[in-house]
Amino acid sequence: MRTLYDYFRSSAAYRVRIALALKNLPYEREHVLLLENMQNSQTYKAHNPQGLVPALEEDGVTLTQSLAICEYLDEVYLEPALLPVDALGRAQVRAMALSIACDIHPLNNMRVLRYLTQTFDVTADEKDDWYRHWIDVGFAAFESHLSRTAGLYCWGDTVSLADVCLVPQVYNARRFQYDMTRYPRIAAITEQCLSLPAFHLTSPEQVSS
Amino acid sequence: MRTLYDYFRSSAAYRVRIALALKNLPYEREHVLLLENMQNSQTYKAHNPQGLVPALEEDGVTLTQSLAICEYLDEVYLEPALLPVDALGRAQVRAMALSIACDIHPLNNMRVLRYLTQTFDVTADEKDDWYRHWIDVGFAAFESHLSRTAGLYCWGDTVSLADVCLVPQVYNARRFQYDMTRYPRIAAITEQCLSLPAFHLTSPEQVSS
Numbered sequence: 001m002r003t004l005y006d007y008f009r010s011s012a013a014y015r016v017r018i019a020l021a022l023k024n025l026p027y028e029r030e031h032v033l034l035l036e037n038m039q040n041s042q043t044y045k046a047h048n049p050q051g052l053v054p055a056l057e058e059d060g061v062t063l064t065q066s067l068a069i070c071e072y073l074d075e076v077y078l079e080p081a082l083l084p085v086d087a088l089g090r091a092q093v094r095a096m097a098l099s100i101a102c103d104i105h106p107l108n109n110m111r112v113l114r115y116l117t118q119t120f121d122v123t124a125d126e127k128d129d130w131y132r133h134w135i136d137v138g139f140a141a142f143e144s145h146l147s148r149t150a151g152l153y154c155w156g157d158t159v160s161l162a163d164v165c166l167v168p169q170v171y172n173a174r175r176f177q178y179d180m181t182r183y184p185r186i187a188a189i190t191e192q193c194l195s196l197p198a199f200h201l202t203s204p205e206q207v208s209s
Numbered sequence: 210m211r212t213l214y215d216y217f218r219s220s221a222a223y224r225v226r227i228a229l230a231l232k233n234l235p236y237e238r239e240h241v242l243l244l245e246n247m248q249n250s251q252t253y254k255a256h257n258p259q260g261l262v263p264a265l266e267e268d269g270v271t272l273t274q275s276l277a278i279c280e281y282l283d284e285v286y287l288e289p290a291l292l293p294v295d296a297l298g299r300a301q302v303r304a305m306a307l308s309i310a311c312d313i314h315p316l317n318n319m320r321v322l323r324y325l326t327q328t329f330d331v332t333a334d335e336k337d338d339w340y341r342h343w344i345d346v347g348f349a350a351f352e353s354h355l356s357r358t359a360g361l362y363c364w365g366d367t368v369s370l371a372d373v374c375l376v377p378q379v380y381n382a383r384r385f386q387y388d389m390t391r392y393p394r395i396a397a398i399t400e401q402c403l404s405l406p407a408f409h410l411t412s413p414e415q416v417s418s
Contacts, residue, residue, distance in 0.1 A: 049353035050308055061297060065311070068303035075296045087284045088270060094277035099259060102274070102311045111346075112316065115339070120329055130324070137320075144258035 002027040005047060005055040007034050008209040011105060011168035012066040013054035017202035018164045019070045023077045027056075031209075034110055067101050070161055082161045093155050096145055096162035100169045104138035108172065128176060135173050139183050142166070146185040152192050159193070167193045171204060211236040214256060214264040216243050217418040220314060220377035221275040222263035226411035227373045228279045232286045236265075240418075243319055276310050279370055291370045302364050305354055305371035309378045313347035317381065337385060344382050348392050351375070355394040361401050368402070376402045380413060 004020070006013045006029045020027055032038045032053045039051045047062045048055040056063045063069050074082040083090045106112070108131050116122045116130065149155050154162035170190045173180065180187045193199040200206065213229070215222045215238045229236055241247045241262045248260045256271045257264040265272045272278045283291040292299045315321070317340050325331045325339065358364050363371035379399045382389065389396045402408040409415065 050312065050347075050350040052312070063297075063300045063304065065304040065307040067311075068300045068307055071303055072296055072300035075299065087281055088272075090284065091272045091277045091281035094280055095272065095274040098274040098277055098310075101307075102276075102315050103259065103261070106311050106315050107321065115342070116329070119339075120325070120331055120335065122329055126329065130328075133324070138259075141259040 001057075001059065003030050003057040004028070005030045005032050005044065005053055005057070006207075007032050007039075007053045008204045008207050010034065010053045011172050012052070012101075014168035014171065014202060014204065015066045015101075015164050016054045016056060016069050017207065018167065018198055019073050019082065019161075021198035021202050022080060022082070022159065022164075023073055025073070025077060029207075067097060067161075067165075070164060074161070080159065082159075082164065084155060084158075084160070089155065092149055093160045093162045096142065096149070096154055097165040099138060099142060099145070100165040104134050104169055105172075107134040131176050132173075132178055135169070135176070135178055136182075138169075139173070139186055143183045143185050146189070150185055150189060153189055159196070159198075163189065163193050163199075166190065167199050167203075210266075210268065212239050212266040213237070214239050214241050214253065214262055214266070215416075216241050216248075216262045217413045217416050219243065219262045220381050221261070221310075223377035223380065223411060223413065224275045224310075224373050225263045225265060225278050226416065227376065227407055228282050228291065230407035230411050231289060231291070231368065231373075232282055234282070234286060238416075276306060276370075276374075279373060283370070289368065291368075291373065293364060293367075293369070298364065301358055302369045302371045305351065305358070305363055306374040308347060308351060308354070309374040313343050313378055314381075316343040340385050341382075341387055344378070344385075344387055347378075348382070348395055352392045352394050355398070359394055359398060362398055368405070368407075372398065372402050372408075375399065376408050376412075 004016060004027050032044055038044055039053055045051050048064045050064060054066055056069045063072055070082060083093055113127055116127055146154060151157040153159050154166060167190055170186065213225060213236050241253055247253055248262055254260050257273045259273060263275055265278045272281055279291060292302055322336055325336055355363060360366040362368050363375060376399055
């Protein structure tokens with residue numbers, strides 16, 4: 001019995017949906033409606049004191065933090081591996097994943113955007129500029145990193161944890177009308193990933209909200 | 210030959226200094242002076258396109274992202290291990306580490322604070338409120354998590370990657386006059402860690418700037 005506490009548009013939750021799909025693991029979805037603030041309910045916080053999605057409950061144990069969940073799935077369900085076998089390769093893939101998970105996504109999630117508009121009174125345009133700024137800074141470095149590592153995917157010709165993080169971030173960027181032509185390697189890898197059912201069928205447009 | 214691209218007050222760099230010290234690995238320090246914007250120099254960006262510290266150069270290869278570096282060190286230099294042996298334990302420790310590395314620290318680093326003051330014209334007081342807000346939200350959840358996992362350290366009685374992330378974050382909190390008495394478990398674990406040379410001798414006050 002496996003339950004994903006999920007929100008269709010959460011890019012951290014989308015990462016876990018991709019990882020579960022790549023490993024062909026069945027699960028039930030429990031909807032945590034962020035627009036209704038369900039992530040801060042007592043019921044949900046009993047699962048995840050951080051009040052963030054996703055969380056994954058497996059055999060009665062609840063795991064949190066999307067990258068920790070993906071690493072767990074990768075350690076317990078070996079095929080297909082989300083990390084290279086060699087330590088240097090693993091470090092490179094993790095660094096790419098973390099450059100999105102630490103340095104782009106947390107700056108742009110809902111609770112932060114709410115703080116900006118509600119406490120600092122920033123306008124909608126200023127908020128959008130902020131959103132695109134951190135994507136831009138992050139993607140510029142990511143594109144540069146790809147020049148050293150990429151093949152069909154972020155790490156050679158094998159899907160990895162870096163792709164699992166990249167595709168949801170590109171989804172977010174497109175929602176904010178971000179011009180992806182500036183980063184042709186990122187755009188090409190994203191298209192390649194989205195040709196795979198594990199990325200396509202788990203995308204926010206495809207799953208029920 | 211191992212070189213750490215370091216800044217004494219960077220809490221991400223402090224994490225790597227702790228990990229290197231725990232594993233008793235020698236290294237040279239290259240100072241990347243953030244106040245002089247050296248992280249954005251062409252020289253440094255050749256090492257790390259993200260323009261963030263730390264980076265670790267080992268035998269000519271440069272690794273980035275502090276958690277990826279710590280995981281690399283843990284895979285190559287086994288003792289003492291920074292992660293438990295079982296997958297569930299590893300997931301819990303990684304989740305604690307990531308709750309700091311993703312959900313507190315990136316919101317409070319220098320480039321973000323500069324954006325707030327320079328683009329949104331927030332006052333010094335408003336900036337400090339922002340800084341403490343994200344610490345508060347993150348530490349409240351971390352303290353709750355500790356009630357299920359902690360012993361002398363975040364994960365039982367063994368030092369782990371969670372402690373490696375926690376202590377630098379507490380250092381930052383104290384710099385901003387954050388009242389740590391609200392979180393007695395975090396405060397006690399931090400004191401315990403700082404009684405160890407690997408945490409104490411690598412702290413910003415102890416290393417040269």
